[in-house]
Amino acid sequence: MYPAKHYQTIEENISHYHDIIESNPLATLVFSHNSEIDISHIPCHFSIKTSNKNTEQLERSTLTAHVSNHHPLAEVLRSSTVALQLVFHGKDAYISPRDVAIENSQAQSVPTWNYAKVHVSGIAHEIKESDDKYQYMAASTAYFEQRLSKNSMTQPWSIEEAPAIAIEKMLNAITIFNITITHLEGRFKLSQNKSKTVQKELAEQLTTRGAQELGQLMLAL
Numbered sequence: 001m002y003p004a005k006h007y008q009t010i011e012e013n014i015s016h017y018h019d020i021i022e023s024n025p026l027a028t029l030v031f032s033h034n035s036e037i038d039i040s041h042i043p044c045h046f047s048i049k050t051s052n053k054n055t056e057q058l059e060r061s062t063l064t065a066h067v068s069n070h071h072p073l074a075e076v077l078r079s080s081t082v083a084l085q086l087v088f089h090g091k092d093a094y095i096s097p098r099d100v101a102i103e104n105s106q107a108q109s110v111p112t113w114n115y116a117k118v119h120v121s122g123i124a125h126e127i128k129e130s131d132d133k134y135q136y137m138a139a140s141t142a143y144f145e146q147r148l149s150k151n152s153m154t155q156p157w158s159i160e161e162a163p164a165i166a167i168e169k170m171l172n173a174i175t176i177f178n179i180t181i182t183h184l185e186g187r188f189k190l191s192q193n194k195s196k197t198v199q200k201e202l203a204e205q206l207t208t209r210g211a212q213e214l215g216q217l218m219l220a221l
Contacts, residue, residue, distance in 0.1 A: 009186035090116030
């Protein structure tokens, strides 16, 4: 069975899946095209909905993204929906036998690699209306600009700052689509087959080496 049972994540961990997707929006896209497997990399995020109170919320059952019109996926989307997969890449780190104390050396006697990934299966549908495409790009830009401004003193850039002709040219050059999520699966290999003592020791070593996010996730699951 793969992944091994102790690395299979459960429904209760879905908030961690969402965190991985939101923190690592550049996904690996995989789909079948002309009897070949096409692999590329695209930024995407959960769909943004506006509530009755005029506040924006993330709809976590749907992702939105775009590709160049020259991308193979764009060609297929013009005539049909597309089944595809996305891989969101959380943090990863090498684990050395030296990362545990001598008394725990039997528990971590050989090197390994820990990681947190999320696999998404879904159905892609093209967004074709000009107004809808503009609204998508405005919302997507605002979403990423706001994330950027959290760590910067710079005022977020707005799509309204760009010349209208530049926006029109951009929208004519890309294919925008929604992805309805049909399956969400975490691939978290975080020493779950070790004792809590060893997991804590490894998490502390990862934090010392600068991999705090992975270390914290090890302790949270």
